[in-house]
Amino acid sequence: MGIATHTLSPARFLAEDCHSENSTTRPDLLILNQPIAHFDAFARLWKHSNYRVCADGGANRLFDMFEGSLGAQRNLYLPDIIHGDLDSLRDDVRAFYAAHGVDVSQDCDQYSTDFGKTMQKISSKSSPSSQKDVLVLGTLAGRVDQGLGLLHEMIREETKHPNLRLWLFSESSLSFILRSDRNIIKGLQSSNLFTENIGLVPVWGPATITTIGLEWDVQEWYTHMGGQVSTSNHAKADDVQVETNAPILFTIERAPL
Secondary structure, eight states: OOOOEEEEOGGGGTOSOOTTSOGGGOOEEEEOSSOOOOHHHHHHHHHHOSEEEEETTHHHHHHHHTSGGGGGGGGGOOOSEEEEOOSSOOHHHHHHHHHTTOEEEEOOOTTSOHHHHHHHHHHHTSOTTSOEEEEEEOOSSSOHHHHHHHHHHHHHHHHHOTTEEEEEEOSSEEEEEEOSEEEEEOOTTTTSSEEEEEEEEOTTSOEEEEEESBTTOOSSEEEOTTSOOEEEEEBOSSSEEEEESSOEEEEEEEOOO
8 A cells, every 4th residue: 555645735824815715614723721922823813714612711812812902803803612611711701702692611521621622512513524624722831731731632633533633823833743654744935934943753652754855854764752853953845745654743933924
């Protein structure tokens, strides 16, 4: 059996123009309970998404972003739903969004995180056979256990739902999972949305990788945590190819908008 090829175009989520996109195939947007660092990037993700979900206290972050000079725009950015155990959702935030017709639903399961609860909600409305992209607005900074937990949940969700792909937009980077076989990441330079700084991190276990298009390409290179890891590498081609025999994390720095 031949090697499968996964073609990825992350720049499309931050592109200024989205008029050519089919609204039914646009990604969903999941807002976690982390500060939203850059309004311009957030607004583009919002524009490119079809269904917007706040995970519990993520609604507080969305609400608080529109303090001060952005206050007049708050009514323009209403999520479709706020979901989670709701232990972090402030009363004033809940009242505001409920008054504007936003669905607020509670899941009291204490064996899953708000990320897991909202992903279950998103998956329940999607066809298992269709490709689904979810833009996750969160962070790998702050508490180490929460950052590692988020990476754990990303691989768990994509393993459970093979047609699901998660794109993590943190303060300054975009991170996503490269699956086994060949991955081609397109438009890294021509989009002007990313810097050259990338990392290939085997956070879910050892992998053997081959790359094309990086400053320091490797051939059949064994990488594992505690051994050799390709961080602080540079993308030198518009399309970068990574062949791997196990899932690894690809992360690239975003350029200022």
